[in-house]
Amino acid sequence: MNNHSSNQINFIHVISNYIYVMMEQPTDQFIAIIVTLANTNNKKDDIDDTIKKNDFDSDKVAEWLLYLMVKGTFPNIKEKAGSLLDKLLAKRGKELQDEAMREKLDFTLMLRNFFNRRGVIDNDYVTLVSKLLTIISKPPSMDDRVSETVLEEVIYRLMKIFVRSNNPSWMRKLAPQIIETLIVLLDNHRRKEYLVNSTKRMVYDYLTVLAKNNVTLFNNTQVERIIVNLYAWLISTVKDVSMEEWTETNSKIDIDKNFYSFNYDEEKDYIPPTNNDDDPTTYNDDVSDGRGITAHSKLAQFIQVFGPVSVIPIFNQCNTTLSNSTQWKERYASMVGLATACKFSSEVLFQRFPIILNLALKLFEDENIRVRWASIQCLIILSIEFGDLMVQVKQQVFNVIRKSIRQGTNERIQSSGCVLVQTMTDILTNEMIGDNVLNGLCRGLLALVESPKFYVAENALLSLQSIVGVVKNRFNPYFGNIISISLSLLEKHNATKESRILRSHAIKAFVMCSSFVDEKKYSKSLNKFLVFVKKNEKSFDMIVDVIRASYVFIQDGSQSFPMYFPMFVRMIANILETPLPTQQAEIDEMPDESKQDMKKVLLTLKGLNTILKSNEKEYDQEYDEEEDYQDEEDDEDEDYSKDEKLKVLTSYRPLAPFILDAALGYQELEPQMCALRISMASYLVSTMGKDAMTLDQVESTVATYNRMKPLLFVMADQVRAGNQDIIGDNMPEPFLKNIAQALFALYGVMTEMIKYNSTIAIPLITGTTNILEDICDYLTEDDEEGTLAPIKAAVVLGVAAKLAKDRFSPYLTPVLQAIDTMLSEPISTVVDNKTSKEYAIRSIGEIIRYVPQVSSMLNVIIPKWLNKLPLVTADKVPIIETFCSIIRLYPDQFLGGEQYQHVVKLHGFILKYRKTTCQKDEIELLSQTWLFIQESFKSNWDNITSETTRNTLSKLIDPPL
Incomplete structure (x- = not known):
């Protein structure tokens, strides 16, 4: 073992012992000796002589020197203690050569203890961490088995401190050294390849976290070095596999959905959760590396964080070196890199589009099939990010598609060609697709629908639907084929786990035809379809898929569908009769069959949500409260009228309570799904109309509010605190947004319940419940994320005042005080914060208007209220x-x-x-x-x-x- 390795182990040994004794203070005699040595500043001081003369224990001396180095009061004392400690470690290195494994464990324990201790001052951290960074930045010798644990513990703990302590000041001082050390580690690894995959990933994760916080800490040279190392990693992960293994699936090697996936919703619903090899909290990358996941995902992260300063080096390396390489893996990497750069920073590469396009077209003719596959992925991204430019070269792209989807071509290439059809049809109009091109596409894709590879058939069906969306009735010659093929696929692949997504697409394709095929011709096929559905109503996903697609029948006003509708609704009711758990403990104890039933209920609710036009997209837009607040809703839905929606609810009388009970009865711990369910319940309540809810349903709604709101608040606190059990190493913002959406939905359903069912709801909320007090408390809290939820909370109070009138009087003072507190807070730069305040101002107006007891307080309230007017967003806040x-x-x-x-x-x-x-x-x-x-x-x-x-x-x- 070389001298550096010995010093490293000695340093580890001393620090670990130092932790065990909790930084025992040196004796006065020892301190006096060090002070004397520091003042004389003799560089030849021999620490061994000091030990011998004073009969000190050498282990104690090492601990005392470390104490003074970290805790010393004066700089010269700290410096002298550090130099003497280095000399002591160098002298004692040989004694510890055989203790590497013990020291490895000691050091691991030391870091855990040290970085989790409280009361350590900033300068102590700076001294120790700076020393650690110096140690880990040097390449270890081949026989040094300590280094990997040293690296992982140092990096992991520093990143944990950064995230959980919000980048403390002492760490900001060390940021340049930390960044350079991490990049040096990558440089050294590229030359000697001594880092395992988990450590590499940890290094890139930490660099990403640092860059997200302050990208200016990195200079251009450092960014270029990171990119070079990422490419080296990406190329090293491209494994040689047989053609059969590569073709078998599109989700293990060269994963298609790494670039683009039209199947996301179906996959999310149907594919059971598995251990995620790319989970940033696990760092188990051996499998992921073989599939190219980790290096590719890290490249994407860095492009998003660094932007132009990272994109230009990627382009230059791909254009000048990798794309012209004799090594197929480097040509492959050039396409992957350019596709990723275009996906996340297209504006930077706009002027370089012709070069990138020509590279992709050239490499589509490459002798290596995986390079050809990567070139199609690049073209897919180009069609998404540079739509107008790709329209201009559509004939060249159609040539690629024609060669990709023809019979005899490798299935992976066929599948990717189908995806390219989908992305191109998104940017083309009917007139841009000539008859010859259309006929060639339709014939080729119809043949692929019957491919034995499910992933090919799935994408071919989606491509055909994309084409129909553009050419409409020009597809008439082929609708008959779609109908017969869809029914054939359903019969052939019924009730197999592997064909779930294919069946879902087949149902969508069949239903789509109802918009274009003659009613009489279609009714015969519809009868066959619904007989098949009835026969397989116990299938896990069959009814869910039909529910999702049924809104097309309603929208088109199909004459055939209503006669089958009662049967269809009974199926829904049977599903929704399944009792759902209300506590997580109940879910954990459920057998697999019951969990499957529970999932079926939730997916049914999601499908019904589509029918009721209350899907997730609402949450990405500002909520139009004017329509929501008025008693009479006279606006017609863009797609189909309220009367048509009511068919869903009134065709089978028990359906509405089943939907409502299922939507409100389950304690969903996933905020996005919670928001989806409760939003659907809110829409359902308004669609049912005045006084349609029973007392049990109103009480259930209140119970849902009381149950879910505290859970959401606790979850939000945990996310803000960086609880990795919830967010892993991801940023907290998306999680907080989902929680805010759930709160928004929760206050929304309370608003609708009070507005449409005031006869039952008003006595309940003004009587035994604490709903109004709870809302007051919420309005006085800081809305840290600037969400829409306070809007709904303020609206609830206004609606309650309007309908409760005299009954509202006990809450008059606390409500007005809560709103006044909310309004006294400074208006955030976030638009939603300002809008929330204006809804609160409107609620004061409702209180003045409808609560008689307010008359005794008008001299105070009215001047304050007038000072808040006029509302800037009066067009949105009626x-x-x-x-x-x-x-x-x-x-x-x-x-x-x-x-x-x-x-x-x-x-x-x-x-x-x-x-x-x-x-x-x-x-x-x-x-x-x-x-x-x-x-x-x-x-x-x-x-x-x-x-x-x-x-x-x-x-x-x-x-x-």
């Missing part, structure tokens, strides 16, 4: 009708008494609202309100004592509005 009504309800207080001191302000508000509204009835209401105000002060003109006020008001009499 307040005009309330504003005008309460002016007439309390004219003395709103106009400002006999001196009319508020009239000028009210006039300004009215002018503002006239400009923001496009509703004729609101414009008329504002005009009538202003006439009412004018008549009031004109009729009391003689009582206005202030000459200034008279002059001001005289200018407002009959002005043009």
